[in-house]
Amino acid sequence: MGVLNRHLGMDRENETIALLTLACGSFLVSLYAGYRLNGIGRTIELPLFGIEFHLISTPLWVLAGLATLLCLQQLFHEIWHHGVWLFGIYVLSGLGTTLFYVMFDQGYLWYLVALVLILLALFLIYWMILEIYALRSRIQRELPDEEIVLGDWLPTLPAFMLFTMLSYYCYTKWYLGDPGWTFGYAAEGYILFQLLTFVTALYALWVPQVLLGRHLEEEIQEGEVLRDLLPGSSGRCPACDGEMHTSGMACPECSHRESVAYCSGCETYVAACPTCSLGAQVGTTCGGCGEDLVRLTCSECKHTGPVRFWASG
Ligand SMILES: [Zn+2]
Ligand SMILES: [Zn+2]
Ligand SMILES: [Zn+2]
Ligand SMILES: [Zn+2]
Incomplete structure (x- = not known):
């Protein structure tokens, strides 16, 4: 421009x-x-x-x-x-x-x-x-x-x-x-x-x-992804206030890519809650609906597993 x-x-x-x-x-x-x-x-x-x-x-x-x-x-x-x-x-x-x-x-x-x-x-x-x-x-x-x-x-x-x-x-x-x-x-x-x-x-x-x-x-x-997952946080990590980045995590079952935000400082992942789709920290409970978010869930095949089994990129 x-x-x-x-x-x-x-x-x-x-x-x-x-x-x-x-x-x-x-x-x-x-x-x-x-x-x-x-x-x-x-x-x-x-x-x-x-x-x-x-x-x-x-x-x-x-x-x-x-x-x-x-x-x-x-x-x-x-x-x-x-x-x-x-x-x-x-x-x-x-x-x-x-x-x-x-x-x-x-x-x-x-x-x-x-x-x-x-x-x-x-x-x-x-x-x-x-x-x-x-x-x-x-x-x-x-x-x-x-x-x-x-x-x-x-x-x-x-x-x-x-x-x-x-x-x-x-x-x-x-x-x-x-x-x-x-x-x-x-x-x-x-x-x-x-x-x-x-x-x-x-x-x-x-x-x-x-x-x-x-x-x-x-x-x-x-x-846009950061605004969706972490509204009002201006892209800051909810755990350590570090800068968040986004990544596509490929589902180990169907290779569908989930957009997640991650903090490389404290290895915190934020993904959309599979129930209420609010952004929530993986490993905690969802602030919107109280669902347990111990793992990452694929919105396509519903497979759920620890973040480390998902290929990032
Ligand atoms: Zn962090
Ligand atoms: Zn899947
Ligand atoms: Zn939820
Ligand atoms: Zn998926």
């Missing part, structure tokens, strides 16, 4: 579509402004730095680029630190490639700088992969029945870096007027690889966003 959703009352799906459209639009504007090497508008030179920029196209390039980032931030705000890292990979590998080809005749120091930047980009990729896999295993523990496959997400990060480097390779060749290995298509190559970079970035962020969305859904479900 982003700003559009909160302040304009837009529903989630429309917000996603609007942000995606805005992100693509501003990206294309920025790409076009950067593509016009001769620029749009009057040329202004900054005498101090020897840099020249164009009155319209340079600000347009920068502002539309920032607008793209802002849209992506809104679109993926739950996992935006991944977006920042992806942007870091983009800047490091883009700058590294540019320095490598533009400063190649300025001595070995520039090769070294370019190499360090590329290595930092690779390190960020490694870091991002570690984090996404940690997120996956956390969710996998909560959803043991579902297989979360990251096989087609994994190559997107190296692909993203490769496309970034290729696009800046084309850009420098085009800027220097040297064909290199671009077969005379340096400008077109730049556009093509920039588009591929953008699409890969969207996919690379989409996957963790969906994964996390599932994780949040799980948390909401857990909250």
Whole structure:
């Protein structure tokens, strides 16, 4: 849920579509402004730095680029630190490639700088992969029945870096007027690889966003189960006041899953009473109907047995 959703009352799906459209639009504007090497508008030179920029196209390039980032931030705000890292990979590998080809005749120091930047980009990729896999295993523990496959997400990060480097390779060749290995298509190559970079970035962020969305859904479900079993306790253990979690306990007879709340601190289990369905601590008597709840009872086959014989998960 982003700003559009909160302040304009837009529903989630429309917000996603609007942000995606805005992100693509501003990206294309920025790409076009950067593509016009001769620029749009009057040329202004900054005498101090020897840099020249164009009155319209340079600000347009920068502002539309920032607008793209802002849209992506809104679109993926739950996992935006991944977006920042992806942007870091983009800047490091883009700058590294540019320095490598533009400063190649300025001595070995520039090769070294370019190499360090590329290595930092690779390190960020490694870091991002570690984090996404940690997120996956956390969710996998909560959803043991579902297989979360990251096989087609994994190559997107190296692909993203490769496309970034290729696009800046084309850009420098085009800027220097040297064909290199671009077969005379340096400008077109730049556009093509920039588009591929953008699409890969969207996919690379989409996957963790969906994964996390599932994780949040799980948390909401857990909250509902806790509210049903322990109303008014804000999810606290009735025995030790520790934090309760929920678990599906599989019946040893019919493998039907009962939702129970448990406290890992004092190993207290709270399950719905089979008679009055009020939440009650296993091992005590039900506060609602006075039934003895020594064991856990399956609501499906009525099997009743000690909690330790039920498989949790
Ligand atoms: Zn407890
Ligand atoms: Zn059963
Ligand atoms: Zn009862
Ligand atoms: Zn059951």
